[in-house]
Amino acid sequence: DAGVIQSPRHEVTEMGQEVTLRCKPISGHDYLFWYRQTMMRGLELLIYFNNNVPIDDSGMPEDRFSAKMPNASFSTLKIQPSEPRDSAVYFCASSWGLREQYFGPGTRLTVT
Amino acid sequence: KQEVTQIPAALSVPEGENLVLNCSFTDSAIYNLQWFRQDPGKGLTSLLLIQSSQREQTSGRLNASLDKSSGRSTLYIAASQPGDSATYLCAVGNDMRFGAGTRLTVKP
Numbered sequence: 001d002a003g004v005i006q007s008p009r010h011e012v013t014e015m016g017q018e019v020t021l022r023c024k025p026i027s028g029h030d031y032l033f034w035y036r037q038t039m040m041r042g043l044e045l046l047i048y049f050n051n052n053v054p055i056d057d058s059g060m061p062e063d064r065f066s067a068k069m070p071n072a073s074f075s076t077l078k079i080q081p082s083e084p085r086d087s088a089v090y091f092c093a094s095s096w097g098l099r100e101q102y103f104g105p106g107t108r109l110t111v112t
Numbered sequence: 113k114q115e116v117t118q119i120p121a122a123l124s125v126p127e128g129e130n131l132v133l134n135c136s137f138t139d140s141a142i143y144n145l146q147w148f149r150q151d152p153g154k155g156l157t158s159l160l161l162i163q164s165s166q167r168e169q170t171s172g173r174l175n176a177s178l179d180k181s182s183g184r185s186t187l188y189i190a191a192s193q194p195g196d197s198a199t200y201l202c203a204v205g206n207d208m209r210f211g212a213g214t215r216l217t218v219k220p
Contacts, residue, residue, distance in 0.1 A: 033208065043156075043201065043210040056207060091155055098143060098206060103155040 004104035006092050012110045018080040021107045024073055025094030033101060034067055034077050035091040043091075049075065082111045114139045116204050118211035125192055126219050133187040133214045135202035140180045142205040147176050147187050149198040150213070156201065159187070192218045 005024040013019055025032045033048040047057040052069045060067070064083070069075040079086055089108050093101040115138045125131055135145070144163050148156040160169045160176040162185065168177040175188040185202060201213040 035208075042212050043203075045208045045210075048208075059207075093156075100158040100161045101146065101156075101203075101208070102158065103148075105155045 004092055004094055004102055006090075006104035006107050008107060009105065010108045010110075012112065013082055014112055015083055016081045017111075018078065019082045019086075019109060019111075021077040021090050021092075021109070023075045023077070023092030023104060025075070025092070026102055027073065029094035029096050029102075030072075031095045031098065031101075032069060032075050033093040033095075034075070035093065036088045037091060037106075038088045046077070079109075082109075084111045087111050114142075114205055114207070114209040116202060116209045116211040118200075118202060118214050120214055121212065122215040122217075124217040124219065127192060127194060129192050129218075130188070130190050131192055131216070133189070133200050133216070135185040135187070135204075135211055137183045137185075137204045137209070139205075140183050142180065144205070145176075145178055145185050146203045146208075147174075147185075148201045148203065150201060151198050159200075189216075192216075194218050194220050 007022045030051050034046040037043045046059045047067045048055055049069045067077045087110050089106045091103050091106045093103045095101045117136045119134045146161045147159040150156045162169050162178040173190040178185045196218050199213040199215045201210050203210045
């Protein structure tokens with residue numbers, strides 16, 4: 001398996017624009033997680049899904065953030081409208097059950 | 113709310129030394145604990161996962177222990193190598209609360 005795939009790897013956008021981050025989990029994994037990493041706050045869990053259903057979205061910072069998982073092989077994290085404070089590295093991870101999580105390479109988002 | 117602390121924040125050791133990284137957490141009712149390493153500019157790589165019913169896990173030169181009653185986990189690295197240089201993070205529970213990490217440098 002190619003591992004968890006994230007796209008794009010880098011995204012630079014202007015404040016107010018919509019940003020969509022994409023993730024393809026490892027085939028057969030039933031859990032998918034979205035994280036954000038910043039120098040100030042470290043690594044934070046934003047939301048996770050089990051069998052495509054959101055289980056806990058308490059980490060989503062505000063209504064500008066939304067995540068979907070339309071099928072077992074694809075998830076999106078959307079920020080609309082984006083703000084400079086959203087600049088961070090966003091990671092997607094997947095696991096089979098609540099076991100070892102496998103992380104993607106991340107998307108580095110810069111909002112100017 | 114679970115809080116996770118990792119000590120030390122940074123550690124520099126000569127090659128060949130054995131070392132221990134610490135992770136402490138405030139809520140002992142955890143499902144599992146996972147140790148990761150992160151290389152600069154990269155994602156996280158899972159090292160060891162300890163289920164709540166387990167006391168330790170071993171993989172090669174790595175050994176992780178878990179003491180839920182005291183809210184502690186340690187990651188032991190034997191015979192450290194320069195390739196072990198990275199940031200090591202622990203994550204606790206279903207909601208994956210991460211510590212801030214320990215930045216390890218192993219000098220040749």
